[in-house]
Amino acid sequence: MSLNKFSKLFEELDSNNSINKKINSLTKYFKSSSNLNNILTIYLLIGKRNKRFISGKSLREYYADIYKMPIWLIETCYSKVGDSAEVISLLLQDNLLKKDIKEDISLDQLLNKILPNLSKLEEPKKKSQIKLLWEKTTNDNQLIFNKILTGSFRIGVSKGLVTKAISNMVGIDESIILHRLMGDFDPIEETYIFLINEKLEQKELTYKPYPFQLANTFDEKIKETTSINQYQFESKWDGIRSQIIKRSNNISIWTRGEELVNKTFPELIKLISDFKNDFVLDGEILIWDEIKNCPKEFSLLQKRLGRKSPSAKIQKDLPVVFIAYDILEMNGNDIRSKVLSERRNILEEKFYNPISEDQNNNSRKIKITKLLKIKNWEELEEAKNSARNIKTEGLVIKNKNSKYLPGRKKGNWWKYKVDPMQLDGVLIYAKPGSGKRADLYTDYSFAIWEENKLVKFANAYSGLNNEEIKELDKWIRKNTLEKYGPVRSVKPELVFEISFDNIQISKRHKSGIALRFPRITRWRKDKNIKDADSLENAKRMIRN
Amino acid sequence: MINSKQNLITQKSHGLYCQPANTWIDPYKPVEKAIITHAHSDHFTNGCREYICSIETGFLLRKRFGNNLNLKTIDYDKEFIINGINFSLHPSGHILGSSQIKIKAGSEIWLITSDLKRQKDKTCKSYEKLKTDFLICESTFGLPIFNWESTNKVIDSITKWVTQSEDYTSILFCYSLGKAQRLLSELNSQNFKNIYVHKSIEKMNGIYKSLGIELAETKVYDMNLVINNPKNSLLLLPPSLNNKNFLKKFKMVQTGFASGWMSIRALKKRSGFDKGFIISDHADWNGLIKTIKESKAERVFLNHGDGESLANFLRDKEALNIKQLKEVK
Ligand SMILES: [Zn+2]
Numbered sequence: 001m002s003l004n005k006f007s008k009l010f011e012e013l014d015s016n017n018s019i020n021k022k023i024n025s026l027t028k029y030f031k032s033s034s035n036l037n038n039i040l041t042i043y044l045l046i047g048k049r050n051k052r053f054i055s056g057k058s059l060r061e062y063y064a065d066i067y068k069m070p071i072w073l074i075e076t077c078y079s080k081v082g083d084s085a086e087v088i089s090l091l092l093q094d095n096l097l098k099k100d101i102k103e104d105i106s107l108d109q110l111l112n113k114i115l116p117n118l119s120k121l122e123e124p125k126k127k128s129q130i131k132l133l134w135e136k137t138t139n140d141n142q143l144i145f146n147k148i149l150t151g152s153f154r155i156g157v158s159k160g161l162v163t164k165a166i167s168n169m170v171g172i173d174e175s176i177i178l179h180r181l182m183g184d185f186d187p188i189e190e191t192y193i194f195l196i197n198e199k200l201e202q203k204e205l206t207y208k209p210y211p212f213q214l215a216n217t218f219d220e221k222i223k224e225t226t227s228i229n230q231y232q233f234e235s236k237w238d239g240i241r242s243q244i245i246k247r248s249n250n251i252s253i254w255t256r257g258e259e260l261v262n263k264t265f266p267e268l269i270k271l272i273s274d275f276k277n278d279f280v281l282d283g284e285i286l287i288w289d290e291i292k293n294c295p296k297e298f299s300l301l302q303k304r305l306g307r308k309s310p311s312a313k314i315q316k317d318l319p320v321v322f323i324a325y326d327i328l329e330m331n332g333n334d335i336r337s338k339v340l341s342e343r344r345n346i347l348e349e350k351f352y353n354p355i356s357e358d359q360n361n362n363s364r365k366i367k368i369t370k371l372l373k374i375k376n377w378e379e380l381e382e383a384k385n386s387a388r389n390i391k392t393e394g395l396v397i398k399n400k401n402s403k404y405l406p407g408r409k410k411g412n413w414w415k416y417k418v419d420p421m422q423l424d425g426v427l428i429y430a431k432p433g434s435g436k437r438a439d440l441y442t443d444y445s446f447a448i449w450e451e452n453k454l455v456k457f458a459n460a461y462s463g464l465n466n467e468e469i470k471e472l473d474k475w476i477r478k479n480t481l482e483k484y485g486p487v488r489s490v491k492p493e494l495v496f497e498i499s500f501d502n503i504q505i506s507k508r509h510k511s512g513i514a515l516r517f518p519r520i521t522r523w524r525k526d527k528n529i530k531d532a533d534s535l536e537n538a539k540r541m542i543r544n
Numbered sequence: 545m546i547n548s549k550q551n552l553i554t555q556k557s558h559g560l561y562c563q564p565a566n567t568w569i570d571p572y573k574p575v576e577k578a579i580i581t582h583a584h585s586d587h588f589t590n591g592c593r594e595y596i597c598s599i600e601t602g603f604l605l606r607k608r609f610g611n612n613l614n615l616k617t618i619d620y621d622k623e624f625i626i627n628g629i630n631f632s633l634h635p636s637g638h639i640l641g642s643s644q645i646k647i648k649a650g651s652e653i654w655l656i657t658s659d660l661k662r663q664k665d666k667t668c669k670s671y672e673k674l675k676t677d678f679l680i681c682e683s684t685f686g687l688p689i690f691n692w693e694s695t696n697k698v699i700d701s702i703t704k705w706v707t708q709s710e711d712y713t714s715i716l717f718c719y720s721l722g723k724a725q726r727l728l729s730e731l732n733s734q735n736f737k738n739i740y741v742h743k744s745i746e747k748m749n750g751i752y753k754s755l756g757i758e759l760a761e762t763k764v765y766d767m768n769l770v771i772n773n774p775k776n777s778l779l780l781l782p783p784s785l786n787n788k789n790f791l792k793k794f795k796m797v798q799t800g801f802a803s804g805w806m807s808i809r810a811l812k813k814r815s816g817f818d819k820g821f822i823i824s825d826h827a828d829w830n831g832l833i834k835t836i837k838e839s840k841a842e843r844v845f846l847n848h849g850d851g852e853s854l855a856n857f858l859r860d861k862e863a864l865n866i867k868q869l870k871e872v873k
Binding site for chain 1: 818
C-alpha cells in the first residue's frame, strides 16, 4: 500500500534476471495490495505516458542549490551514472545529510496529491518542498521516489511481464490482457478491475485498439524450407503504423505508440465517418505525393505529426493517406482469428470500390495496399532492389494462413528491407552513453570530406560489439584533443562504415544532409581517413 | 606530475620513486628496491631485486607469488633507514597487511596512503591517522555518489538474499584477497550451513587463520563437482568466473557482486549480475575528504581513479593545494 512496498518490489525486479522470479514477485505484490495501489504500480512500471513532475536537469540543479554542491560536480556524476534520479538518490545517501523524519506514503497520496501539488508550486516554495520530501524519504526509497518525480521508469519490466503476471494470476490468455492494456490508460481503481475481470466481453474494449502484429526480419532459410505460394507480398511503407477504428459513432486512430491522433488527422476522421459499415483497419499513415502517386519523405510526415489541429493549408500542403493492409474487425466481429487470405478477401470486398466521393484514384485518402506479384525468389530480390524507386523500405512477406496475433510471432510476417545505403566516415567526437553505457564512450559523431575539411554528417551509437566498444573507449580516452562537457573531440584517425536507410537534403544540418537510422556496420581498420567518403558522394545518393 | 627535481617523491614511468633512497613504491616494472604497500596484484610486480613490506603482507606475497622472493618484512610503526632517509609503515585499513608509507628527510614528511579504507574491518588493523607535509592519497571512489552503508546492513542483505531464494545456488563474486575474507569474518555470525569458496580464496584464508583471524567455516568448491543440494548455501568465487560457460553448470542460480562499483546500476547490469552489494575496501567520498583534511598536508596529490573532480572540489572549497597525478601505467 505504499512507497516502501513499491520500492521493495522494484528492488526485487531489478535484482533478478530470471523472468519467473520477476513474475512471482509481481504476482505476490498484486495479490497483497489494493486495486488502486496495483493500477498505480502498473502505470509506473509499464511507463505509459508517465507524468514528469520535474525534469532530470532541474532535479540536479535543485540538489546543487539545496546542498551547496557545485553543479559541475553533479554533472560529472551524472555522466558516470547516466540517470538523474539515480544520481540524486546516490548523492542523498550521504550520511552527513541524514535527518530522522522518515515516513512512508501511499502511491495514491504521492501520485495524485503530493506531486501534482508540488508541480503547481512557485519558487522558492517548490524548492523547499522538494527538500522536505527528500528528507522524509528513506534511503531505500530514494531511487524510486526520484524516478517517480522525473517520470523515468525503465527497469526491464516491460508491458509483457506485467501482462504475464496478470494473465497468470487471473487465468486469462495473455493476448486478452494485452488488448486490455492498449489505448487509453487511466490509473484508477476501475481500470484494474477491468484488467483482471474474468468476463471476456467487456464494453470498455470497444474503445481500445488491438495489440499490433509485428514482423520479424526475413530469414534466408525460408527460401529453402517453404514454398513461395504460401506468402503474399506487400510494400513496406515507411509511415506511421496505425489502426483506424470505426465502431458506430466511435471513431479513433491509434498509432503503434498508442497515441490517439484523431486531432492530428481531421481529414481522415471526416472520411471515416462517412462509411456505413464498422471496421478496424491496420495500416500506415503517409504523406502522399499525388502527382507521382507515391509517398513523400518521412521528414514531412514528422512535420505533419508535430501539428495538432492542422490548418486547411497544412492539410493541403502535407496531404495524408491511410494505406490499409489488414482488417481486424468487421461490423463488430473480431476477425483476427480468420486466416490472412480470408481477411484480405474481406478487405478487398469492402474497400476496393471507390470509397470516397472522389473518383480520382491518386487522391483517395484511404487506400488498400496492392499485393505484389512475385512468383519466385529471384523476383523477390528484384522487387527488393527496386523498392527505393517507389519510395518504400522494402517488402513485407506474410503467411497467407496466419491468424492476426499480438507481437512478433515467428513465421507469420517477415520484413525484407532494402540494403542500407553506406558511407565511410571518420570518428570526430565521442560522448558517454546513457543508462547501461554511462561510463563508456558509446555515442559517436562522424565526418566526411568537404574538399579538404571534415564535416560532421552523422551521429550513431549502435552497431559495435562489446569488445569493439571497449577497445574504442580506450582509444578515445588516449586520443582526446579537447573536452567540451561530456563530449570529447578526438584525433581524426579511425574510419567506420555508416549504414542508413535514407538520405535527405536538410537545412538544419551543417553538412546539408540528414540520414535516417544511421548506424555503424563496420570498423574499417583497413581504411585511412583519406579513404573516407566525401560530401559530394553523399549528395549524389539523394534521389528525387 | 610531481615536479621532479626538488621533491623527495617523484612520479616516474615505473611508479612512485624516492630518489635519494633509490627506492620505489609499488613499481609497475622490476626495479632494484621496492616497498610493497599490500598484496593485491596491481600493486606488485615480479622480478625486483629486493622487496620491503609489512609482516602480514610478506606472508600473503609469499603465498601468492612464491617463496623465493627476496623479502624484508618490517613491523608497523617501526622506522627503518635507507640511504639516510627514514621510512615507516602504518596500517591503511584496506586489507590484511596494507600499509601507508611515511617518508622523512630532514624536517620534510611525505605520506603515501596507497589503497585505504576508513570503515571498520575485523580482518585488518584500522587506518592510522597521521600528519604530513605532503600527501599522496588514493582516489578510486572520488565522487560524491559513493557513500558506503554500514557493513552490518550489507551483510544482512546478503543473508536475506541467500535465505529468501533457498532453491537457488547463490554465487557471490568478490576479490579473492581482502574482500572474501572480510565477508567471511562478517558472515561468521550468520549461521550459514554451507559456505563454499574457490581454491584461490581458500589459499588466502589459510594465512588469515594462521594469524588468528576468525573466518566463517568454509568448504573448498570443487570446480568439477556439481553441488546437488545448494539449499541455503553460498558460493564465494572470484569475478573472473562470471561467464555464461561456467554458470551453465547450475540449474537454478543467482549471482551477486560485492564491490563499491555496484553503486552504479548500469555497471551491475552490464556485467549481468542479478544483484550488486555495495561494500568496498576503499574510502568513499566523505572518507577521502576526511583523510585529506586530517592529514593537515600542505600539498596533496591524488593517485588512482578519477581524482580530478575531488581535486577541483577541494581546491575550490577548502583552498587546498591539491592536484591529480596522471596515470603513467
Ligand atoms: Zn588494493
